[in-house]
Amino acid sequence: xxxxxxxxxxxxxxxxxxxxxxxxxxxxxxxxxxxxxxxxxxxxxxxxxxxxxxxxxxxxxxxxxxxxxxxxxxxxxxxxxxxxxxxxxxxxxxxxxxxxxxxxxxxxxxxxxxxxxxxxxxxxxxxxxxxxxxxxxxxxxxxxxxxxxxxxxxxxxxxxxxxxxxxxxxxxxxxxxxxxxxxxxxxxxxxxxxxxxxxxxxxxxxxxxxxxxxxxxx
Amino acid sequence: xxxxxxxxxxxxxxxxxxxxxxxxxxxxxxxxxxxxxxxxxxxxxxxxxxxxxxxxxxxxxxxxxxxxxxxxxxxxxxxxxxxxxxxxxxxxxxxxxxxxxxxxxxxxxxxxxxxxxxxxxxxxxxxxxxxxxxxxxxxxxxxxxxxxxxxxxxxxxxxxxxxxxxxxxxxxxxxxxxxxxxxxxxxxxxxxxxxxxxxxxxxxxxxxxxxxxxxxxxxxxxxxxxxxxxxxxxxxxxxxxxxxxxxxxxxxxxxxxxxxxxxxxxxxxxxxxxxxxxxxxxxxxxxxxxxxxxxxxxxxxxxxxxxxxxxxxxxxxxxxxxxxxxxxxxxxxxxxxxxxxxxxxxxxxxxxxxxxxxxxxxxxxxxxxxxxxxxxxxxxxxxxxxxxxxxxxxxxxxxxxxxxxxxxxxxxxxxxxxxxxxxxxxxxxxxxxxxxxxxxxxxxxxxxxxxxxxxxxxxxxxxxxxxxxxxxxxxx
Ligand code: SF4
Numbered sequence: 001x002x003x004x005x006x007x008x009x010x011x012x013x014x015x016x017x018x019x020x021x022x023x024x025x026x027x028x029x030x031x032x033x034x035x036x037x038x039x040x041x042x043x044x045x046x047x048x049x050x051x052x053x054x055x056x057x058x059x060x061x062x063x064x065x066x067x068x069x070x071x072x073x074x075x076x077x078x079x080x081x082x083x084x085x086x087x088x089x090x091x092x093x094x095x096x097x098x099x100x101x102x103x104x105x106x107x108x109x110x111x112x113x114x115x116x117x118x119x120x121x122x123x124x125x126x127x128x129x130x131x132x133x134x135x136x137x138x139x140x141x142x143x144x145x146x147x148x149x150x151x152x153x154x155x156x157x158x159x160x161x162x163x164x165x166x167x168x169x170x171x172x173x174x175x176x177x178x179x180x181x182x183x184x185x186x187x188x189x190x191x192x193x194x195x196x197x198x199x200x201x202x203x204x205x206x207x208x209x210x211x212x213x214x215x216x217x218x
Numbered sequence: 219x220x221x222x223x224x225x226x227x228x229x230x231x232x233x234x235x236x237x238x239x240x241x242x243x244x245x246x247x248x249x250x251x252x253x254x255x256x257x258x259x260x261x262x263x264x265x266x267x268x269x270x271x272x273x274x275x276x277x278x279x280x281x282x283x284x285x286x287x288x289x290x291x292x293x294x295x296x297x298x299x300x301x302x303x304x305x306x307x308x309x310x311x312x313x314x315x316x317x318x319x320x321x322x323x324x325x326x327x328x329x330x331x332x333x334x335x336x337x338x339x340x341x342x343x344x345x346x347x348x349x350x351x352x353x354x355x356x357x358x359x360x361x362x363x364x365x366x367x368x369x370x371x372x373x374x375x376x377x378x379x380x381x382x383x384x385x386x387x388x389x390x391x392x393x394x395x396x397x398x399x400x401x402x403x404x405x406x407x408x409x410x411x412x413x414x415x416x417x418x419x420x421x422x423x424x425x426x427x428x429x430x431x432x433x434x435x436x437x438x439x440x441x442x443x444x445x446x447x448x449x450x451x452x453x454x455x456x457x458x459x460x461x462x463x464x465x466x467x468x469x470x471x472x473x474x475x476x477x478x479x480x481x482x483x484x485x486x487x488x489x490x491x492x493x494x495x496x497x498x499x500x501x502x503x504x505x506x507x508x509x510x511x512x513x514x515x516x517x518x519x520x521x522x523x524x525x526x527x528x529x530x531x532x533x534x535x536x537x538x539x540x541x542x543x544x545x546x547x548x549x550x551x552x553x554x555x556x557x558x559x560x561x562x563x564x565x566x567x568x569x570x571x572x573x574x575x576x577x578x579x580x581x582x583x584x585x586x587x588x589x590x591x592x593x594x595x596x597x598x599x600x601x602x603x604x605x606x607x608x609x610x611x612x613x614x615x616x617x618x619x620x621x622x623x624x625x626x627x628x629x630x631x632x633x634x635x636x637x638x639x640x641x642x643x644x645x646x647x648x649x650x651x652x653x654x655x656x657x658x659x660x661x662x663x664x665x666x667x668x669x670x671x672x673x674x675x676x677x678x679x680x681x682x683x684x685x686x687x688x689x690x691x692x693x694x
Contacts, residue, residue, distance in 0.1 A: 004302040007457065007510045011283045014517035021284045029284045032277070033428045033462055039270040039469035042261045055482070111499055114413050130483040139497030143446050147439060165468040181296070181429045181491040183500055184446065189483045192439035196355035196371060197397040198378050199245045205354060206405055206412075207439025207486070 038166045048128035048161045049215075055131025059190030060203065061211045065158075068218045072155055073103035075214050076120065080105070083210070085151055089118035093140040095155060111142045112149060119149035119208075125160040125168050126213070130189060133213070134168050136176075137184035146188060152208040154188075157216045219337050219365060221565045223549035226572035233543040239375050243541050246374055250535040253480015254586065260482060261472065271473050272590040274466045275526035278427070282517065285427045285460045286508065292430030296492030298504040309333075309509050310341035313419070313452060316505055317347050320450050322416040326408075328434065328441040329353040330421030331369055331529060332454050332509055334551045335564075338419070350411045352440040354404050361388045367545030369552060370478050370531040375544055408440070418444035418501070422455035423528070424470065425506070428463045431491040432506060435474060435484045445490050451501040453490070457508045458525040464489075470528060473588035477530035512564040520599055524559050526589040533583035533593055539576050548573060555583040555593040562600050571609055574600035635674045643672035 001009070012018065017025075044051075056063055066075045072095075080087055088106035096109030112119055121141070123133045133154050137143040146152045162168050165187075176182075192207030203209055222229075233239055258264050278285045290300045303309040309332075317325070325347055327333065339349045339360070351360040355373035359366055361384055366372030373381075382395035385403055394400065420441055422432040432453040434441045445451050461467050467489075475481040494500030516522055534540040534554025545553035550561045550570075558573035574597040583593040604610050605618070624631045645652050646669020655662045 002302075003304045003308060006304055007302050007508075007514060008283045008286070010510070010514040011286075011457075011517060014514055014519075015280075015282075016518065017283075021281075021287070025281060025284050029281055029288055029427075029462070033288070036428065036463040036465045038465045039274070040263055040266045042263060042267070042472070059485075114409070132483055137446075137498060137500065138495065142499050143442065144499065147442050147446065165471065166465055169464045169468065179429070181431060181489070183490065183492055183495055183498060184442075185431075185489040185491075186442065187483075187487040187489075189485050192437065192485055194354045194401055194438045195249070195479070196353070196358070196373055197381055197400055198242070199249045199371065199374070200378075200397040202398045202401040204405070205401060205438035205440070206352065206408065206443060 041164055041166065042129070044129065044163050046128070048163055049158065051128040052126055052131055052161055055128065056190070056213060057131075059131050059211075061131060061190045061213055063213050063215065065215045065217060067216075069098070069216055072214055072216065073098050073100045073105060076100075076153055077103040077105050079153070079212050079214075080118065080151075083151075086117045088116075089120050089153075090116045090145055090149070091120035092122055092142075092145060094122050095120055112144050114144075114148050116149050118151045118153065119145040119147075120153045120155065121146050123154045123156045123160070125162050125171055126156055127163075127165055127168050127187075128161055129164045132165075132187050132189045133211075134172075135186045135188060136172070136182040137186070138182055143184050143186055146186065147207050150204065150208055151210045151212065152188075152191075153212045153214065155214045155216065158218075161215075219334055219551050221550045221561065221569045223561050223565070223570040223573055225549060226547055226570075226576060229547040229549065230543040230576075233547045238377055238380075239544050242374055242377065243544055246368075246371065246535055247541060250370075250478075250480055250531070254477055254532060254535070255480075257476035257480050257482055261476075267469060267472055268588055268590060270469050271588055272526060274461060274469055275528070275589050277466075278460050278462055279458065279517070279522065279525050282457065282460070285462060286457060289425055289427040289430055289460050292427065293425075293492070293506055294430070296430050298430065298492050298506055301505060301507045303507055303509045303511070306336040306509065306511055309336045309454060309507055309511075310338055312505075312507055313338060313454070314341055314345045314347075316450065316452060317342065317345060317417060320416065320503065322347055322450065324348045324350065324411065324415045325417045325419055326350050326352050326411055326415040326444050326448065327356070327419045328421070328436065328444040329356050329372070330419065330454055331551055332421055332456055332511075333419065334366065335511060336454075336509075338454075350408070350415070352408050352412070352444060353436075354401060354438060354440075357404055357408065358384065361385075365546070365551070367553065368531060368534065369529055375546065412440075412443045412447050415448045417450040417452060418446075418448040419452045419454065420444050422453045422459060422506075423474065424459050424461050424467055425455060425508075426462075426464060426467055426489070427460055429489075429491055431489045433467060433487065433489050435471070435487050437479070437481075437485045439486060442486055442488050445488060446500055449501055450503045450505070451490070451493070452505045452507065454507045454509065456513055457510050458513050458527075474528055474530055477532040477586065477588040516563055521559070521563050521596060523591050524556070524563065524596060526591055527556055527560075528589055529556075530588060532586040532588065533591075536582040536586050538578060538580060538582070543576075548576075555597065556591070559593065559596050559600065567600065567604060567607070568609060571604060574598075574604065632674070632676055636677065639670045639674050640672055642670050645669060
């Protein structure tokens with residue numbers, strides 16, 4: 001018997017079952033997965049945008065709000081200048097067409113090779129309950145852009161703010177397909193951190209030191 | 219990792235006298251314990267969510283084989299390769315074989331307690347592969363050649379000055395001791411490894427049957443790099459870690475970071491499904507290893523609830539024994555109350571005789587466990603089993619037999635306790651403290667025993683009990 005069958009039959013024997021899973025057993029599991037019920041959720045009597053702001057700030061994510069997509073480059077430039085950060089960055093393909101140059105920025109739509117200091121991405125959605133960004137990886141949405149640079153800037157339409165992670169999954173099922181999963185779903189909640197040395201909190205462990213979120217109203 | 223739990227008593231003594239360790243452990247209480255309490259207040263319906271979390275874990279455990287096969291099917295259909303390992307040696311063999319197949323010379327690892335169970339690093343190094351731990355705590359431990367002492371904060375036992383010395387010696391850079399600077403130094407040392415490694419090895423906090431995904435929950439970002447940058451990704455986890463759906467995962471994620479570090483959510487929750495897709499940067503090969511390692515032996519027994527464990531560490535953070543002796547005294551990968559049970563069940567009861575006893579059964583662990591594992595009850599059951607199997611020392615067994623003989627004879631019992639109470643009072647002298655007690659030198663070796671007042675409870679009770687009180691209070 002190979003290891004797989006040995007483990008599976010040991011499990012079945014321990015639970016007083018013999019042979020292969022019966023049809024009712026398999027059906028019960030399939031039915032539960034098809035229904036994927038949500039568990040109890042904490043009360044959410046808050047306004048999603050307001051809650052996202054509060055939660056993000058408590059995670060030391062900074063925020064900015066702009067009227068429309070065209071206003072993003074100026075907002076990004078302002079943030080970078082105010083924090084004395086470099087004015088060149090890499091970005092996701094979906095943001096390549098913005099007029100970065102007029103804002104005085106040098107932005108390249110490509111993957112990061114590991115030494116870029118600023119990465120600009122979109123986001124699939126944001127979760128108000130925890131102040132979390134949800135990013136899906138893909139050919140045009142490489143995960144490393146939000147990970148390797150010291151500063152991560154995310155651009156998100158206000159309409160893409162959901163209440164809880166359950167709603168984020170529902171949106172992902174609706175837009176990508178019930179069974180479709182990207183290689184990586186990354187939930188990001190603020191800059192990377194560690195408290196491994198004497199339980200002292202330090203921002204910027206291996207990932208970004210700063211996360212900045214630009215919310216587009218329209 | 220070799221089990222050294224039989225030395226618990228001997229090690230515990232040394233740990234109690236270690237001033238630096240004691241200071242570090244006090245901080246753990248301040249941060250993790252206080253943080254957890256504050257974060258739980260955010261959830262008005264914490265108990266409801268906690269019950270749901272326990273039910274989620276029970277659901278997959280009750281049909282574990284079917285859920286595991288569902289997971290395997292979905293993971294495989296997305297291009298991952300699922301391996302089944304009966305023992306820790308099987309895990310090491312599979313990883314070393316994969317390293318050979320893909321021509322791997324350097325491995326980067328994110329924190330994985332299962333790989334600590336396996337002592338995987340030794341196996342890989344034995345096969346000529348360089349292994350670099352990338353979680354800051356684990357990196358420090360790898361440099362210091364020490365095992366972790368906590369499952370969430372592995373290097374809790376080391377102070378900044380010690381780490382500063384270690385870095386100065388190993389990195390050949392000017393010594394600095396500010397935690398922010400030390401973290402930056404490690405970041406810079408490790409960046410090159412991230413970009414040049416051939417294989418990334420991670421654990422998995424959960425695997426999701428519905429999608430065939432592995433999930434890791436981290437703060438530093440190293441887990442994301444390990445699962446994104448090298449061309450081969452290997453995830454190693456226990457067979458009990460399967461959950462049914464993304465929604466079930468979501469419920470557990472409301473409790474795990476809150477219980478572990480007192481965070482509402484960890485910085486990164488990464489759900490990985492299959493290797494890189496067409497045109498995408500990322501691992502070309504994704505292997506998942508599911509370890510039994512003794513877990514299936516717990517199924518269908520009174521120890522099954524232990525398999526619900528989501529490795530949050532709350533039970534050790536709140537344990538007065540862990541708080542006093544730290545993690546190394548426990549002698550294996552998992553310390554604290556959960557470790558006492560896992561070491562006894564996965565590692566063999568005879569290797570860990572002291573561990574189920576290393577608890578006051580105060581039930582702090584049972585109260586905080588986010589998946590409602592009745593930890594004190596399980597420890598008590600292990601104590602019973604040790605007794606039944608004749609694994610307790612003869613003196614303890616003889617003592618218990620004597621006690622039972624007396625306890626079954628109320629008149630004799632009353633006489634003996636009266637005698638003992640008076641004798642002990644006499645031994646206490648004017649200070650009413652006993653410095654040395656035969657058969658209990660373990661107690662009196664480190665402290666005095668307060669002497670009793672000379673009368674037993676039953677004597678006092680008999681004198682005070684008024685007729686009407688005795689009628690209603692007869693149970694006492
Ligand atoms: S036993 Fe409970 S409290 Fe302890 S680590 Fe496991 S889940 Fe957390």
